Amino acid sequence: MxxxxxxxxxxxxxxxxxxxxxxxxxxxxxxxxxxxxxxxxxxxxxxxxxxxxxxxxxxxxxxxxxxxxxxGLRVPGANGKVNERQAWSSSDAIDAIIRRAYQKTPTKNDVQACAATCGRPRWWVSKRAAKLGLVTPRFKQAPWCAAELDLIGDNAHKAPATLRRLLKSKGFDRTETAIIVKLKRLGADRTDPHHLNANQLAGVMGVDRKTVAAWIAKGWLKATRREVTTTDDFWWIHRRDIRRFIVDNVAAIDLRKVEKFWFVDLLAERAGEKREAAE
Structure with a gap:
């Protein structure tokens, strides 16, 4: 045609x-x-x-x-007069036809057939179905409950994939994107008090990430792998392993470049652990 x-x-x-x-x-x-x-x-x-x-x-x-x-342009009708655009209205009979069509998830052809039956444009039928509450808004998730917020708040330092598994084990279903957005809106602190990734360690040690990767490859620094995300690298290093590395490889570290407050805090933790072990 x-x-x-x-x-x-x-x-x-x-x-x-x-x-x-x-x-x-x-x-x-x-x-x-x-x-x-x-x-x-x-x-x-x-x-x-x-x-x-x-x-x-x-x-x-x-x-x-x-x-x-x-x-504001109009097309003259057969009588030569310019008529206003059609203002589509509904009725109980038309709403009933739309409800029957939306009893199941309709295809585009189903909506087209419904529009032909109603004598209305397809876009109007879709809009009317949404107004009648027959169409579930896309990408609309249920509000977060207190249990979910507590769970991600207590584990904010973990990777989004891990948080999603934790939520799923408790009966909650959230996407990784939804979790990341929620953490940002909450202003949650995502730093792990016990671990650093390679980028973070490189920053406080005054070196680049390749140097940290070389320490790991040589076996000087113990590290584990974790899920790769868009914001963090996959090396996960415990603070006690960092202390052990510093003690065993002092010659490889330029103390002038190390972040001094972090360094003192790290060594103070070791002294505290020794006191607790002695007691």
């Missing part, structure tokens, strides 16, 4: 089909230019959307129809 036939069949069917001449515009090209609006004004009143499709390659029927509404 060609474009002209669809225009004769009515604007509703034309917009549902939404044809376009050439490739649809994208990126910066999607914005309307003064030249395009001039062509739209010149052709719309005479031939409607169909005439504008040929004059405006790359513009879809719906984009032309919507821009014409913004500019």
């Amino acid at each position: 060609n474009i002209a036939t669809r225009e004769v069949s009515g604007i509703r069917e034309l917009l549902d089909h939404n044809p376009v001449v050439g490739a649809a515009r994208a990126g910066a090209k999607r914005f309307w230019t003064g030249r395009e609006e001039k062509l739209l004004r010149a052709h719309y009143s005479a031939g409607g959307v169909t005439a504008c499709l040929a004059a405006l390659p790359g513009r879809t029927a719906s984009s032309i129809y919507q821009r014409a509404a913004v500019l």
